[in-house]
Structures are given as structure tokens and as C-alpha cells.
Amino acid sequence: MNLRDVYIDEVTSRIPESMRQDVALELESTIDDMTGNDPSEAALFEALRQLGDPQILAARYANRPLYLIGPALFTQYVNIIKIVLPIAVTVVTILSIIGYLTNPIDDTSWSQFLIQAFLQTGAAIFNVVVQTLFWITLTFFIIERAVPEGEVPFSSWKPEQLKKVKPRSTSISFGSILFDFIATVLMVVLYVNAEQLIRVVTDSESYPLLNASVLDQFFPFVIALAAFGIAIAIYKWMVRHWTKPLALWNALFNIVWIVVTALILLQPDLISSNALSLIADQINADLETISRWGVWSVLLTIIIVCILDLAEGLIKAFRR
16 A cells, blocks of 8 residues: 555545545545656655645544634633633632631631631632533533534624624623623532531521532532533623524523422422521521421522523514
8 A cells, every 4th residue: 555545544534434435536636636747755745745634634524623622712712711710719719718617616726627628628619610611611612513614603704794793682791691600600609518608507506507418419400500501601601692592592491490499499308407496496486487488488589580581581582
């Protein structure tokens, strides 16, 4: 097998089988045209050098990028990280500090307490940095490969794109997008650290309000929901206006949010009995009444917020 055939085999072995024969014939013709009547090895080397690395050429034929985040989206990818990561780290740090300050020290010395708080806060920050980078990268990775070429946000601009400019009435404000990011990060941080951060505290006693065992059961659903929310927020930030697909995905997200929240809040043993007893002693009320009132107040608030967000997207996207 000569070098031309080796090169062609290197290219065609990396593309779908249905394309191999056509690509092989095209490359044979191209290389023959480039070498002309000169059969020397030097001419063949020059032709192959111009065609380039067979892996890169194969990726072009297969329309398969060799990068994780392409140049059209990389700047926006970095900008999103610059916005979200400091927010996530700040929220985690503040909530971790509050959580440790509200916990009784018991028999632990102050030095041990501070060292333990520092180490666990550092671990929480590391965890949120890894999670944030992973989900943002995954979102951009999907957008890079799922959106048809030419429709990728922030790709090369053409005057024809002015025909697709949407009215300002469908625009999405940067403030609302930023709120989505902060709310999602805050939700995850509170959920993961609920035992330390959401507590009922008196002068002599301190109990977590929620049972960690119940929260652990729903942890995968909460993480998946948070990833879904971040993905929608990123896409909102990229397109900056309500489209029909975006509005429908946002509606689905809000519906899933309501369902997951209801499933968690309506668990009979969600609220710690110790915490309920402590609250009942302080305000002289029935345990069942306190529990029912608190759960339904939170659930109804979330339902109202989700319906308003859902309705805003659908109205702005489908109104003409």
C-alpha cells in the first residue's frame, strides 16, 4: 500500500461507513490532481501536507468538531463562568459560615471548631466549583452539537440576520436571568446543607428543621432539576428573547419544579419531630397545625411563582 492509499485509509477509517467509498474516491481524485504528472514522493508529500492531518480532515467530512467548546461560543462560555462562579462561591461561603455560627460548639474547643469549619467550607466551595463548571460545560457542549450550523448564538454575523430580530416585548432582562442563576445555586446549597443551615435554635437547644434521610431520597431529582434550570438560564442569556421552544422548555421546567417540590414537601416525616416540638413549645400551638400550615404556605408560594414565570414565557413567545 503506497502513501496515498495509507493517507486515504487513515481518513476513511474515522468517518461513518456509508461515506467511506465516496470520500475515498474524492481524495484519490484530489491527490492525483495535486500531484499532476509528477509521481515523485516529494510531490506526494507536498499534496498530503496541504490536505493536512487525516484526523482533522476526517472530522470535517463527518461534520464532527474536535473541540469541546467551539470558537463561536467560547467567549460566552467564559463570560457565563465569570458571572456564575463568583456568585456560587459567595453564596456557599456565606451560608456555610452562617450554618457553623448557628450550631452549638458543645465540648469542641474554638481552635478545633474553626479548623473544622475552614476545612468543611473549603470542601463545600470545591464541590460547588466542580458542579458549576461541569453543568455549564455540559450545557454549552450540547448547544454546540445540537444547534444547526448557522443558528449557533454569537456565531459570525450576517446582515440577513436582521430579518430575524425579535421585538423588544419578547426580550428577557439580564436581571431576571441573573436571578435564575442565583436562585438555582441557592436552592442546591440550601438543600445540600439543610441540616446545618435550616435549624430551629433556642438559647439551649438546636435541631435541624428537616429530616436529612428524606432529603437524601430526592437528592438526584434536585440535582437533575438544578442542571435543567441552569441550562435554561444559560440559553436565555444567549438568545435574550422568548422563543416558542424556549417558552415550552421553561414551562416544562416549572411544571417539573412544582411536582418535585410537592413530592418533597408532602412527605409525612419531612419535618423533624424535635424541631416541631420546640416550635410548638415556643408559640403554644398544635404540632399538626404548624406542620400543615408551614408546608402548604411554602408549596403555594412556589406554585404561584412557577405559574407566573411559566405564563410570562408563553405569553411573550406566542403573542403576535
